[in-house]
Amino acid sequence: MNEFEAVVNKLKDFKNRLHNQEEEDEISKILLRLREYFVNLNDKKNAKEVWRLHTIQLIQRHYVNALKCMKRKQLYEGWCFLELAEKNLEYLSDHFNIEEQGGSFFLPLIKKQVQQFQELYPDYWFHSTGTDVKTSRCSICDEIITPRNHCGHELREIYDGFRCVRIPQDFKPVHITITKYPYWKYRVIFDQNEETGETIDNYDYSIVNYLIELISNCYEDWNYKWEEITIPYSEFKDLEKVDYCPCLSGKKNLECCAEKDGILMTYIEFWKDSSKIYKYQRKPKKLYKVVLKRGTHPIIVVKAELFYID
Ligand SMILES: [Zn+2]
Numbered sequence: 269m270n271e272f273e274a275v276v277n278k279l280k281d282f283k284n285r286l287h288n289q290e291e292e293d294e295i296s297k298i299l300l301r302l303r304e305y306f307v308n309l310n311d312k313k314n315a316k317e318v319w320r321l322h323t324i325q326l327i328q329r330h331y332v333n334a335l336k337c338m339k340r341k342q343l344y345e346g347w348c349f350l351e352l353a354e355k356n357l358e359y360l361s362d363h364f365n366i367e368e369q370g371g372s373f374f375l376p377l378i379k380k381q382v383q384q385f386q387e388l389y390p391d392y393w394f395h396s397t398g399t400d401v402k403t404s405r406c407s408i409c410d411e412i413i414t415p416r417n418h419c420g421h422e423l424r425e426i427y428d429g430f431r432c433v434r435i436p437q438d439f440k441p442v443h444i445t446i447t448k449y450p451y452w453k454y455r456v457i458f459d460q461n462e463e464t465g466e467t468i469d470n471y472d473y474s475i476v477n478y479l480i481e482l483i484s485n486c487y488e489d490w491n492y493k494w495e496e497i498t499i500p501y502s503e504f505k506d507l508e509k510v511d512y513c514p515c516l517s518g519k520k521n522l523e524c525c526a527e528k529d530g531i532l533m534t535y536i537e538f539w540k541d542s543s544k545i546y547k548y549q550r551k552p553k554k555l556y557k558v559v560l561k562r563g564t565h566p567i568i569v570v571k572a573e574l575f576y577i578d
């Protein structure tokens with residue numbers, strides 16, 4: 269039982285843990301041992317408690333890995349770890365109140381940051397496969413589940429420290445969908461080099477790249493919001509009405525902001541607990557010409573750039 273408390277304390281000490289492979293593997297090993305111990309005693313309550321702790325560790329670990337990947341500019345990999353953290357938060361929330369009980373494990377913070385990162389990632393497209401599943405097995409007892417035969421284990425419930433899921437046995441794909449709202453977020457569609465077959469990641473990661481440089485540790489609480497400012501036409505001397513509108517709408521200026529008092533520019537404000545505000549203006553990929561690069565407001569420093577997309 270001392271081991272049990274030691275693990276709880278380690279998981280609560282999220283701020284000071286090393287977050288390296290060795291330390292995390294050590295915690296996992298202790299949890300496996302504890303699960304075995306409680307299962308042998310037929311202590312269902314504590315076996316379930318071990319499952320909770322293990323899931324908490326996974327959430328923390330995936331989140332830290334996501335940040336590490338982003339820092340190393342492995343941005344798609346970072347995205348996948350964010351999804352793993354999100355999924356495990358979902359599993360845990362069936363058996364644990366994240367907001368009320370999870371604070372000492374930093375879970376509400378992780379949940380918030382995972383969601384914010386996901387919102388600021390590029391506008392990915394995903395593929396999703398619709399399958400026709402004829403039969404599936406229960407992950408707890410391995411019995412075949414059909415509409416007439418049910419083993420009695422409840423889906424998503426915890427038995428002997430394991431979560432009950434259905435494992436599809438006899439299934440075939442029926443359709444493939446291209447979507448913005450997938451069940452599995454790792455299924456991102458990428459371009460491919462036709463000759464070499466190599467995957468090409470053409471998505472625009474500028475916001476995530478900017479943000480990740482501002483973040484110095486895994487327990488940092490940060491926030492963001494989109495802001496808008498109207499910049500008068502006099503600032504855009506070379507702009508022709510047939511040019512693409514600098515507001516990034518993708519429309520020609522004539523069909524977009526030409527009728528307005530100026531051009532509506534959106535930018536993001538980031539702030540951390542220190543309350544220092546960072547501002548970021550998303551840049552287009554093909555930057556042709558920079559016309560404006562100075563503050564236009566007493567408080568807000570806008571770094572706006574005029575561009576043409578060819
Ligand atoms: Zn079963």
Ligand SMILES: [Zn+2]
Nearest residue numbers: 513515524525
């Ligand atoms: Zn516009």
